[in-house]
Amino acid sequence: xxxxxxxxxxxxxxxxxxxxxxxxxxxxxxxxxxxxxxxxxxxxxxxxxxxxxxxxxxxxxxxxxxxxxxxxxxxxxxxxxxxxxxxxxxxxxxxxxxxxxxxxxxxxxxxxxxxxx
Amino acid sequence: xxxxxxxxxxxxxxxxxxxxxxxxxxxxxxxxxxxxxxxxxxxxxxxxxxxxxxxxxxxxxxxxxxxxxxxxxxxxxxxxxxxxxxxxxxxxxxxxxxxxxxxxxxxxxxxxxxxxxxxxxxxxxxxxxxxxxxxxxxxxxxxxxxxxxxxxxxxxxxxxxxxxxxxxxxxxxxxxxxxxxxxxxxxxxxxxxxxxxxxxxxxxxxxxxxxxxxxxxxxxxxxxxxxxxxxxxxxxxxxxxxxxxxxxxxxxxxxxxxxxxxxxxxxxxxxxxxxxxxxxxxxxxx
Amino acid sequence: xxxxxxxxxxxxxxxxxxxxxxxxxxxxxxxxxxxxxxxxxxxxxxxxxxxxxxxxxxxxxxxxxxxxxxxxxxxxxxxxxxxxxxxxxxxxxxxxxxxxxxxxxxxxxxxxxxxxxxxxxxxxxxxxxxxxxxxxxxxxxxxxxxxxxxxxxxxxxxxxxxxxxxxxxxxxxxxxxxxxxxxxxxxxxxxxxxxxxxxxxxxxxxxxxxxxxxxxxxxxxxxxxxxxxxxx
Numbered sequence: 001x002x003x004x005x006x007x008x009x010x011x012x013x014x015x016x017x018x019x020x021x022x023x024x025x026x027x028x029x030x031x032x033x034x035x036x037x038x039x040x041x042x043x044x045x046x047x048x049x050x051x052x053x054x055x056x057x058x059x060x061x062x063x064x065x066x067x068x069x070x071x072x073x074x075x076x077x078x079x080x081x082x083x084x085x086x087x088x089x090x091x092x093x094x095x096x097x098x099x100x101x102x103x104x105x106x107x108x109x110x111x112x113x114x115x116x117x
Numbered sequence: 118x119x120x121x122x123x124x125x126x127x128x129x130x131x132x133x134x135x136x137x138x139x140x141x142x143x144x145x146x147x148x149x150x151x152x153x154x155x156x157x158x159x160x161x162x163x164x165x166x167x168x169x170x171x172x173x174x175x176x177x178x179x180x181x182x183x184x185x186x187x188x189x190x191x192x193x194x195x196x197x198x199x200x201x202x203x204x205x206x207x208x209x210x211x212x213x214x215x216x217x218x219x220x221x222x223x224x225x226x227x228x229x230x231x232x233x234x235x236x237x238x239x240x241x242x243x244x245x246x247x248x249x250x251x252x253x254x255x256x257x258x259x260x261x262x263x264x265x266x267x268x269x270x271x272x273x274x275x276x277x278x279x280x281x282x283x284x285x286x287x288x289x290x291x292x293x294x295x296x297x298x299x300x301x302x303x304x305x306x307x308x309x310x311x312x313x314x315x316x317x318x319x320x321x322x323x324x325x326x327x328x329x330x331x332x333x334x335x336x337x338x339x340x341x342x343x344x345x346x347x348x349x350x351x352x353x354x355x356x357x358x359x360x361x362x363x364x365x366x367x368x369x370x371x372x373x374x375x376x377x378x379x380x381x382x383x384x385x386x387x388x389x390x391x392x393x394x395x396x397x398x399x400x401x402x403x
Numbered sequence: 404x405x406x407x408x409x410x411x412x413x414x415x416x417x418x419x420x421x422x423x424x425x426x427x428x429x430x431x432x433x434x435x436x437x438x439x440x441x442x443x444x445x446x447x448x449x450x451x452x453x454x455x456x457x458x459x460x461x462x463x464x465x466x467x468x469x470x471x472x473x474x475x476x477x478x479x480x481x482x483x484x485x486x487x488x489x490x491x492x493x494x495x496x497x498x499x500x501x502x503x504x505x506x507x508x509x510x511x512x513x514x515x516x517x518x519x520x521x522x523x524x525x526x527x528x529x530x531x532x533x534x535x536x537x538x539x540x541x542x543x544x545x546x547x548x549x550x551x552x553x554x555x556x557x558x559x560x561x562x563x564x565x566x567x568x569x570x571x572x573x574x575x576x577x578x579x580x581x582x583x584x585x586x587x588x589x590x591x592x593x594x595x596x597x598x599x600x601x602x603x604x605x606x607x608x609x610x611x612x613x614x615x616x617x618x619x620x621x622x623x624x625x626x627x628x629x630x631x632x633x634x635x
Contacts, residue, residue: 118504121504124503129489204489209486209487210488210489211487213500216456216476216481218473218476219476220473320418399458400456401457402451402457
């Protein structure tokens, strides 16, 4: 089943987000080995080059660790994991705030809304 | 690579060619059987009756029909070979042919070799079919073959052998066969060239243009041939004097045949080279 | 040698009309590149010249530094828009042809893909449906370990499921040492798998670049960029 992308944003960025989400949600648990670039690219229905780029960036950010012969692993460094989670949560919250303020809701109203969900 | 191409060529063409040739032979055997039965029937029947008349006319019709059929198979064979050349080079199949890692020379040579082999086999088949019908089909009761005809032919040939000497006789036969093969080759290559011209130069109606090109080429060739041949003829005869007349009867056919072989070989080469250059430099598949 | 394909000052005339007009373009190694343009823009003409099926009117084409010839045909795997099978062939026959003529053909892989598509090797090709024939041709082309793949409209006129299959086959058979050039006018479907793109119109290169860069800099898809550039 192909992952969903929009074509007006760089695909490699969307791949990064997708994998981050998978890590945070626990699909790829800390220390777990990721499938190969090819396998991930096939699963996502994207160009292996693009997937490679996304994975490289994730390595640079520390979320993934590459061991040359054995493959790529999710980090076991809980600081990094927590930070990723925080960043993603912030992003989602930011999007929510933008959208809800377009409707005319203030921050206080927004918090009330969330409490009553 | 050439071997691979040849293997592929023969594989594609045998499927049609072999049944065609075999059925031609089979038809000639059948025809000769029917003919010889009719002939024996005519001889042995004392009175005519309606049934035997009907049978006779059936057999006669059948014989004529099969002679046409055998002739037609020669035509079919030829058309098939050229259709294959056209399809494989200039129709959709060309997209596969010309992206294979083979040189232009290899492609052209493989078509030439397969075309030549099938043409020669076709000729042989038709000759054998003709012989079967003539010798076996016209046999009267009590014989397997038409002894009379066989003897007549045998006599003519041995007469000739005596006249010119055994070695010359063998030489003649060889020259005739070689000349035949070389002119087969050049005719084949001429048609291939015409098809290439049609396939490359014409935008539409490629096949029609190919026919047009062939007529043009044939015309040029025959004009050239007759000019060269007649001048050669004249020069040959002009040097004969009294003593040489006897030798001349032997040597002239040699010279003419040899000349014919050389000329055909030159035409064949010219056709091949022009075709090669066209395919190499001017290929434009639609 | 950084580029797998270089075209310089390429001209191609058909009865006086230019199909390619002073075309200059280079394609790098190891990328999937979209050759995108409207119908009649010269995409197929360019591809056929590279494949060796057309001779240019003037200009040069070099594939891995070599002119089109036997060696380049050995490294190029070409998928034309039309089918090129002989009428008597079975699937086995065409597999044999590819296996014998191309040293880089992976016959095991091809058989495997055919089997997964439910194609019986003994079937005559002419008995297959149009869509299946196209898949067969794609399988053959992608089972070669070529340096350059030229795919001319690989997804034109097929149903969505087949389209997904084709795109998937392209991705999974791709390897880092080769380049895949996909020529199409169906940009929306194909842009997700592209690294680079080239816009061609009226026989000339209009624009080119990295796909993700366009998305990053302008926040639009290549499909939208195309519409912008080729607005009627």
